[in-house]
Amino acid sequence: xxxxxxxxxxxxxxxxxxxxxxxxxxxxxxxxxxxxxxxxxxxxxxxxxxxxxxxxxxxxxxxxxxxxxxxxxxxxxxxxxxxxxxxxxxxxxxxxxxxx
Amino acid sequence: xxxxxxxxxxxxxxxxxxxxxxxxxxxxxxxxxxxxxxxxxxxxxxxxxxxxxxxxxxxxxxxxxxxxxxxxxxxxxxxxxxxxxxxxxxxxxxxxxxxx
Numbered sequence: 001x002x003x004x005x006x007x008x009x010x011x012x013x014x015x016x017x018x019x020x021x022x023x024x025x026x027x028x029x030x031x032x033x034x035x036x037x038x039x040x041x042x043x044x045x046x047x048x049x050x051x052x053x054x055x056x057x058x059x060x061x062x063x064x065x066x067x068x069x070x071x072x073x074x075x076x077x078x079x080x081x082x083x084x085x086x087x088x089x090x091x092x093x094x095x096x097x098x099x100x
Numbered sequence: 101x102x103x104x105x106x107x108x109x110x111x112x113x114x115x116x117x118x119x120x121x122x123x124x125x126x127x128x129x130x131x132x133x134x135x136x137x138x139x140x141x142x143x144x145x146x147x148x149x150x151x152x153x154x155x156x157x158x159x160x161x162x163x164x165x166x167x168x169x170x171x172x173x174x175x176x177x178x179x180x181x182x183x184x185x186x187x188x189x190x191x192x193x194x195x196x197x198x199x200x
Contacts (some may be wrong), residue, residue, distance in 0.1 A: 004106060006152055006191050012200070040108050042142040042150045050142040050150040052106055067173065078198055081189050086197040090104050090190035093158065097186040098178055100112070 002092040003055045004031060005064070009077075009085035011047035019081045024074050029069060035060025054092075061089055102137060102192040105112075105164070109177075109185035111147035117150045119181045122173050129169060135160025159191055 011019065023041075032037050035056035036056070043049035055061040064070060112120065123141075130139050135156035143149035155161040164170060177185070 002188075003193075004104070004188060006104060006106060008142075015143060028195065040148070040150060042144050044142050048142055049141070050140060050152060052108065052150060052152075063188055078200075082198065082200070084197065084199040087195060088102075088104060088192050089194040090192045092188050092190045093103075094189040097184065098182065099184040100182070 001057065002095075003061045004088075004090045004092060005053045005061050005086045006056065006090065007051055007053075007085065009051075010083040011049070011081055012083050013047055015080055022076065022081075026070060026073050029067065030064060033060070033064050033067065035063070045080050048055040058089065058091070101157065103158050103161045104188075104190050104192060105153045105155065106190065107151040107153075107185065109149055109151075110183040111149070111181055112183050113147055115180060122176065122181075124172050126170060127168065127173075129195050130164060133160070133164050133167065135163070137197045149200065158191070 027039060027041070030036060030053055037054035037056060039051065039053040041049060041051040053061075053064070054066065127139060127141070130136060131152055137154035137156060139151065141149060141151040141155040153161075153164070155164065
């Protein structure tokens with residue numbers, strides 16, 4: 001059963017260079033975690049962004065939340081980079097896709 | 101129980117003006133549907149975007165999928181605007197948020 005972690009966040013606008021490095025590092029790290037399926041991110045010019053990662057189970061998603069380096073990034077995010085954010089963990093019940 | 105509809109899509113790059121109008125119309129329409137909770141969108145410069153809408157139940161999310169004008173937009177999306185897209189419907193099991 002696929003589990004999504006949906007992260008919506010508004011950046012403060014401070015230290016964008018440091019943020020970009022950290023975001024890239026977290027993307028790379030997530031891809032190496034057990035149970036990883038995929039990760040996608042999009043961000044508007046105003047600093048509002050959405051990242052969706054997909055995992056094989058809730059347990060895999062929870063392990064990613066608790067990963068040590070990721071915990072450090074979450075702390076920095078609260079201290080420095082985000083005005084606000086929301087994380088939702090959700091079990092996929094239906095999905096469909098289209099490709100041209 | 102909150103249900104998310106996670107829409108990830110890559111635009112073709114054609115008819116961006118028509119696309120922008122339609123996207124705004126769908127945003128307005130979703131907000132008027134029964135069971136609507138919220139909708140957020142973010143898009144990268146390369147045309148990759150994520151839209152997450154939240155609903156009070158699966159039935160409400162399903163009604164939004166079948167709404168007549170929205171069905172028309174979905175058809176136009178496949179014919180004209182999207183290289184590929186994925187829709188995932190998912191039940192929220194945990195959530196947390198942060199505000200500065």
